[in-house]
Structure formats: C-alpha cells, structure tokens
Amino acid sequence: MNFRKYFRPKVPADRAAWAVGKSLLDADDCWRDVCSLREYKVAGSVATCEMAFARSAVIRHLYKSIRQDNISAVMTDAFDDLLKQSFAGDGGPELTDHYKQPNLTQIMLGRTAFYDQKAFPFFQLGMHFVLAVGVPDGRDATQIGLMFNAIYARGEKMLSQARLSADCERP
Numbered sequence: 001m002n003f004r005k006y007f008r009p010k011v012p013a014d015r016a017a018w019a020v021g022k023s024l025l026d027a028d029d030c031w032r033d034v035c036s037l038r039e040y041k042v043a044g045s046v047a048t049c050e051m052a053f054a055r056s057a058v059i060r061h062l063y064k065s066i067r068q069d070n071i072s073a074v075m076t077d078a079f080d081d082l083l084k085q086s087f088a089g090d091g092g093p094e095l096t097d098h099y100k101q102p103n104l105t106q107i108m109l110g111r112t113a114f115y116d117q118k119a120f121p122f123f124q125l126g127m128h129f130v131l132a133v134g135v136p137d138g139r140d141a142t143q144i145g146l147m148f149n150a151i152y153a154r155g156e157k158m159l160s161q162a163r164l165s166a167d168c169e170r171p
Helices: 013-024 027-035 044-064 069-086 093-099 104-117 122-133 141-160
Strands: 010-012 163-165
Touching (some): 013 141, 027 044, 044 093, 044 122, 044 141, 069 104, 069 163, 093 104, 104 122, 122 141
Parallel strands (some): 010 163
16 A cells, blocks of 8 residues: 555645646746757847746646646646746847837736647647747757656646645635
8 A cells, every 4th residue: 555645745736736836937947948949049138938838837827737727726826926026027129129018927927828729739839839939940940849748747746746735825
C-alpha cells in the first residue's frame, strides 16, 4: 500500500496556483530560455516578456486540465490575479515602443489571451512564440515547443506532490 498517497499535505488550490505560477514564471528562467534561441529580432526585455506570456498560457493549460472543476477554476482565478500583480505598472521604453502601449497589464492581458488560444499543442505555441520574437524562418520552434512541454511536466510534478483543496487562502 502506498502510504505517501494518503499522507500528502492538503494545500489550498489558490496557494498552490501562486506557488507553481511564481516558480514557473521566474524572470531569470524566462531570460535563460530566450538566450537559448540562436537569434531573435526584438529587444531582450520584449523577448523575455513574450516568454513569460507564453509560459503563462502553458500554466493556464495545466490548471485547466485538472479534473475537478471547482479546483481548476480556483487555480485559474488565482493565477490570473498573480499575473495582474506581476505585470502591474509601466512597461518601460522598450516595451512601450514595441507594443505601442505603456500599460504592462494591458499588454499582458492581450498577449496572454493570444497565446492562451494557441497553447496546445505546445509545438504550435512554440511556432507562434518564435514568430512573435522574430526568429528567422521559425527554426527554433521545435526546441521551444519541447521547452514548453518540459515546463508543463514540471508543473504537473509540483502539483502531484500535494492534495489540492478548493479552500481559498490567497497569499
């Protein structure tokens, strides 16, 4: 009998959503992933933000795939709140020049919605990402698709280590 299955800690779904979201949306990890591209045509801050927006679509896809609807909804709502908090304020001159909009929250809402529609399969998401950052010929799309698949797997592993409850405890 597998006792670990029964003795996993019970974690509020919204707290788990924040923890997994913060871990997978780490700015340094996003920058490292962008640096793995051979070449891109946008500014580094724009490419890093695009990576974060695409990663957020992967994370939202992960939360939507949870079989319990009430937990899935709680996690998706909590993650949306995390995104709004993380991307609050002014985007800076490079982002404003690229997106023609100074409000980073509005940029995030638009780009996340765009990637959210194309989140699965991850190779398709990778293709849209490399087109957004200006990779010539889309040659790194497969590599990025595999990267998104690995991010999804990391999130799944994190969530499998806790029993989720629909109780809310916003951090």
